[in-house]
Amino acid sequence: MLNKFSASAKLYLLLFITAVSIIALGLYGISDLEEMNQNTQKLYADRVLPFEQLSNVRFAYTTEILPMAQKVANRTLSFSDAAKRVKQAEETINYNWGRYRKTYLTREEALLVKQTELTKQKADEQYAELLILLTKKDNNALEKFIQNENYAGTAPFTVNLTHLMKLQVKVGKQLFTENNKIYHTTSGRFIILISVFLAIALLLSLYIIKNVKTLITSTLKANYIIKASEEKYYSLFEQASDAIYVVNFKGYFTQVNNSMCQVSGYSREELLTMNIAGLFNEELLKIYPLQYMAAKPGDSVIAERKMVRKDGAIIDIEINGKKFADDRILVILRDITARKAMEAELTNAELKFRTLADKSMVGIYIVQKGKFVYVNPRFAEVFGYEPSELIGREPVEAIVHPNYQATANENIRLRIAGEVDSVHYEAMGKMKDGSANWVEFYGSRTIFEDEPTIIGSMIDITERKIAEEELKVSEKKYKLLFESNPVPLWIISKEDLSIMAVNEAASNLYGYTKEELLNTSVKQLRPKEDWNLQLLSYQKQITGAVDFGVVKHLKKDGTVIYVNIISEDILFEGRPVRISSTADVTEKLKAEELLKKSEANLQTILNTTDTAYALLDRHLNVLEYNDIALVSAKREFNFDPQNGGKLFDHLPAERRAEFSGYINNVFKGNTISYEVTYDQPDGGDIWYYVKMFPISNKENEILGLVLAISDITERKHAEQSLQQAYERIKTNIGFIRGMIWKQSHILRSPLANLKGLITILQTDPDDQEILAHIKTELDRMDAVFIEMAQDSSADDMNY
The missing domain is CATH 3.30.450.20 (PAS domain)
Known part of the structure; x- marks a missing residue:
């Protein structure tokens, strides 16, 4: 039956049977591959991606949240940086956990997810509390937080995440087993079908081969096909993007294509009259002599050289030539001027890198396959080495202190494994002489020469660490001085007037506890009518200590006191604050007021x-x-x-x-x-x-x-007048004494006579003569008294 068909028909029949066989096998394979593909998609979408999402959640929780409090307590991380990292970790956790919840969940997995949700809520509360403590920068509360039971062992949230990740692996393994079963089943069936189709094809091919021999004669008659092929060759020759030319054994051009004309700048007619040496001047021929005559037939020559264009420009070219048996040479020429320029730029860039790296004051290193492949002089100098002593050595053992080698190894592993792109950390270094120093590493992962590579820089921070330790000591001294100072001291935020720090003397003076004062507004210490003045005061920028004078303050119980405020604006924990002292001058003002009154009274007395x-x-x-x-x-x-x-x-x-x-x-x-x-x-x-x-x-x-x-002039004049009066009195007293003496003698005679007459009269009371004598003596006494009265008013008696 097959004899009735022509050879071409038989070939077509063979091709048809082969195609049908391949299509049938393909359709059969596609159905099984479709099933495997669906399983693979499930494996990726429902297991691999969820595994990645759970891994991101666990990594963010265990590395960016759990250790943050301890890092801040150890002062390896500031409050603000820790808070920023906790916020970023929280966003990562919520984003990946939300995406994971939207994936397909098995019944067992859904139950475990509900349990994990409970532990996640507790974890959310935990890092929310941590974020508050970091924002408040409260060291005491942070210490209590570190001692919490969450640090006693592995966190429940981490444990549940691990179980979920293991469950992803378990389900993925089941899908893998199903795919493997499909693979082996399909492979067996394919072998059987291929064997059947191969047997049919071989039998048919053997029969057709016998008939193909008759085709050879007819093929020889089809020389026109060769001509068509030559035409295709010439078409390819002319349309080739690379310059192609043929020279004879003397070096003259016999064929050139359009690209050759464009590269050289000559026309086709000009080139066909030229020798190949015409494209090279004498200097280029001395440097790059022509070697086509020395080549043997069948040999290929590949080389780079320079060529002179018609316009005199010298360009870089790459040639690939082959010599034929008739001594003709076919050459494919390519203009590599741009590539050479790029190579030159690359060489120049590498030279600049080497110069910059070798002269840099920052240590630069490159690690490949766990060893240094490059360190600059500064890097080696920091550790007391020459660069040649470090190249080829393992970085951790050579320059990292044993206490920090585990951290350094983990950072290298993370980058080599591609888990992180870059790291930045501080570590204690180990110098060549065994002494320790402090260094700060910056490193990134890249692929260099098809090999994972770590390129980074290093800074010697030993002096900075020493300064930080001195700063810590200084801070302790400041804190002791601040807390134990008998003068009330305050640190007030200029942004919101909140009290950031206060000492015992201040809390005792105002009747508050320190806890009542911290993070509250300083406005509570001033009467409401003074709040605007207080706000204006804090809005002013002051340099150096400024005495704001005496202002009115209020104690907790409402008692009014007067304090003298001395303040200065500084930066505290990166925030503008005002540090102030408030000296109670209430009693002093009262004493001064009393003193003023006393002085006024004294001045009144003195001036009156x-x-x-x-x-x-x-x-x-x-x-x-x-x-x-x-x-x-x-x-x-x-x-x-x-x-x-x-x-x-x-x-x-x-x-x-x-x-x-x-x-x-x-x-x-x-x-x-x-x-x-x-x-x-x-x-x-x-x-x-x-x-x-x-x-x-x-x-x-x-x-x-x-x-x-x-x-005392008046008193002295009075004393003089008294003295004169005294002298006059003394004179008058002498006169009176003389007068009295005189009168006493005058009065003594009639008085004596009267005494005698009275005695006589007692014996004879009726004696008239005696009575007449008594009358005479009495008259005499009366005359004496009158004379004394006249003497007492005489002009010579002065008083």
């Missing part, structure tokens, strides 16, 4: 008294005086304290020495008093009572003296 008072220092400068003292000084000595000078210089020369002696005696601690008189221009005189007493301090050091001067 008739005694002149003056306060002089040891140099006899007048410090204080009352009004009458000023009047007396101007009147007696023409001295005005406002004009300067000393009172001592205005004393009369004859009294200055005596006054100096008195002052020296006062400065020895004695009190001096004396009376002095001054002659007046009108011929009279004026008398003063002078008293001087020393002024000393608690150490009995004499600081000056008080001079009290009283005008």
